[in-house]
Amino acid sequence: MSANWERYQKYLCDCPEAGMLIDVSGMAFNDDFFATMEPAMQEAFNAMTALESGAIANPDENRMVGHYWLRNPGLAPDSGIAAEIEFSVRAVKEFSAAIHAGEIAPPGRSGFTRLLVIGIGGSALGPQFVADALGGASDRLKPYFFDNTDPDGMDKVLAEIGPALAETLVVVISKSGGTKETRNGMVEAQAAFDAAGLEFAKYAVAVTGAGSELDKAAVAGGWLARFPMWDWVGGRTSVTSAVGLLPAALQGIDIDALLKGAQVCDELTRRRETRSNPAALLALMWHYATNGRGEKDMVVLPYKDRLLLFSRYLQQLIMESIGKELDLTGTVVNQGISVYGNKGATDQHAYVQQLREGINNFFVTFIEVLQDRPGKSLEVEPGVTSGDYLAGFLQGTRKALAGKGRESLTITIERLDAASIGTLIALYERAVGFYAALVGINAYHQPGVEAGKKAATAVLALQAKIMARLSSQPGVEFTALELAGAVGDEGETETVFRILLHLAGNPDRRVLMARGATIATSRFKSA
Numbered sequence: 469m470s471a472n473w474e475r476y477q478k479y480l481c482d483c484p485e486a487g488m489l490i491d492v493s494g495m496a497f498n499d500d501f502f503a504t505m506e507p508a509m510q511e512a513f514n515a516m517t518a519l520e521s522g523a524i525a526n527p528d529e530n531r532m533v534g535h536y537w538l539r540n541p542g543l544a545p546d547s548g549i550a551a552e553i554e555f556s557v558r559a560v561k562e563f564s565a566a567i568h569a570g571e572i573a574p575p576g577r578s579g580f581t582r583l584l585v586i587g588i589g590g591s592a593l594g595p596q597f598v599a600d601a602l603g604g605a606s607d608r609l610k611p612y613f614f615d616n617t618d619p620d621g622m623d624k625v626l627a628e629i630g631p632a633l634a635e636t637l638v639v640v641i642s643k644s645g646g647t648k649e650t651r652n653g654m655v656e657a658q659a660a661f662d663a664a665g666l667e668f669a670k671y672a673v674a675v676t677g678a679g680s681e682l683d684k685a686a687v688a689g690g691w692l693a694r695f696p697m698w699d700w701v702g703g704r705t706s707v708t709s710a711v712g713l714l715p716a717a718l719q720g721i722d723i724d725a726l727l728k729g730a731q732v733c734d735e736l737t738r739r740r741e742t743r744s745n746p747a748a749l750l751a752l753m754w755h756y757a758t759n760g761r762g763e764k765d766m767v768v769l770p771y772k773d774r775l776l777l778f779s780r781y782l783q784q785l786i787m788e789s790i791g792k793e794l795d796l797t798g799t800v801v802n803q804g805i806s807v808y809g810n811k812g813a814t815d816q817h818a819y820v821q822q823l824r825e826g827i828n829n830f831f832v833t834f835i836e837v838l839q840d841r842p843g844k845s846l847e848v849e850p851g852v853t854s855g856d857y858l859a860g861f862l863q864g865t866r867k868a869l870a871g872k873g874r875e876s877l878t879i880t881i882e883r884l885d886a887a888s889i890g891t892l893i894a895l896y897e898r899a900v901g902f903y904a905a906l907v908g909i910n911a912y913h914q915p916g917v918e919a920g921k922k923a924a925t926a927v928l929a930l931q932a933k934i935m936a937r938l939s940s941q942p943g944v945e946f947t948a949l950e951l952a953g954a955v956g957d958e959g960e961t962e963t964v965f966r967i968l969l970h971l972a973g974n975p976d977r978r979v980l981m982a983r984g985a986t987i988a989t990s991r992f993k994s995a
């Protein structure tokens with residue numbers, strides 16, 4: 469019997485309940501690895517049990533962590549929370565059914581046909597992943613997304629929607645309700661509806677924390693509906709709350725199956741037998757591959773077009789969770805695991821060259837879906853289908869990498885449907901939690917995102933000062949250095965210059981630029 473086949477069987481985690489296999493035999497850990505890690509893994513199980521029972525697992529924000537309750541409300545530490553979750557799921561279903569039936573319809577139309585989701589980070593990545601993985605020609609409402617504050621990006625989406633704007637339901641999603649990019653998207657959408665003579669409130673729905681800025685706007689505006697988000701659900705683990713369930717249900721996706729798939733996986737990942745717990749296996753393989761310090765990148769390679777956005781979703785779930793400067797003791801650790809990848813076999817024709825021959829600073833996670841398509845496949849050559857090629861390329865790439873000592877693990881699911889998407893989401897949510905416990909960090913806050921936002925606010929404040937200065941002296945030219953000095957911020961000359969370049973690049977901002985001998989000495993004035 470070949471050593472590979474023996475090792476494959478020895479370490480295979482078979483989860484028939486979820487139609488899933490986890491194969492870690494392609495990772496070169498030695499046989500005492502599991503025994504060595506077992507005490508730490510049992511500690512991680514204890515921490516997870518405490519988390520699920522309502523412990524403050526997010527100490528930095530003094531919050532519980534409740535995303536597992538979303539698909540099993542009975543687990544919630546109090547009946548009030550359980551009731552809120554059940555109410556939210558019921559409300560999502562009733563609202564979506566009323567939309568699909570045309571009971572709630574846009575003025576003058578028989579029903580909504582499009583869905584514009586406005587959100588960013590966890591308020592977009594999960595919904596986008598689910599929409600792309602499970603959507604298609606049978607969508608009840610065709611989904612579109614504003615997931616940034618890029619004017620051209622929003623114009624492109626609005627142009628794709630076109631006159632169907634009058635049949636477009638807008639779902640604005642923001643846990644905090646104050647995220648600027650999302651607010652900007654909402655304002656841009658409102659302007660588009662106004663320009664089309666459509667009363668925005670009759671098309672708008674909010675998903676946000678109670679009493680947030682967005683919540684207040686929805687109440688004041690008399691929007692169609694509001695759905696809750698709670699502080700004990702992290703943005704990046706919110707896809708099984710109304711954040712993900714509402715857009716999915718409106719699109720026509722079976723959210724019961726998605727929740728069930730997640731719930732079944734949650735059961736599997738509560739097992740304390742490490743080798744039969746798929747999430748424990750993943751977390752341990754990440755720890756082994758990266759020496760618990762992120763020394764290797766995680767390449768996510770699903771051989772399925774519908775899983776293209778999975779790595780993007782995982783980038784936030786894993787990197788925003790694990791990428792922490794301090795551990796729970798306050799020690800500087802600069803943790804993290806870098807995640808990238810798109811899909812196979814396509815990526816083979818992009819960067820697999822480096823994976824096979826270049827720097828060995830990664831491990832690959834192959835994701836295999838056994839069912840190629842719901843229907844019959846034609847033969848592209850005698851006895852061979854395109855799906856056979858896809859499966860062959862996965863195995864071939866796995867072998868080719870192993871041939872050069874490059875490590876990989878493989879997640880196999882029987883088919884791609886709402887249940888298996890729920891399972892994949894729950895698998896990684898749990899694996900992240902276990903890994904965080906193994907390396908002793910808080911996976912549930914994201915302090916590092918604030919600095920950039922604060923700095924952006926300062927840049928916009930500086931812009932307001934220099935705009936005021938320019939318009940107070942129409943026709944007077946300034947270099948960036950002069951203008952920075954004029955507003956008492958010479959130390960920010962570079963920032964002033966960049967602001968001026970951007971303003972001058974947009975004629976409607978009425979800032980004119982005259983190139984100097986070097987671009988840095990260009991002169992700017994208000995038009």
Ligand SMILES: O=P(O)(O)OC[C@H]1O[C@](O)(CO)[C@@H](O)[C@@H]1O
Nearest residue numbers: 589590591642643644647703917
């Ligand atoms: O849902 P919100 O509050 O708009 O936040 C969006 C995203 O921004 C972040 O806070 C990062 O800036 C993410 O954690 C979150 O998912």
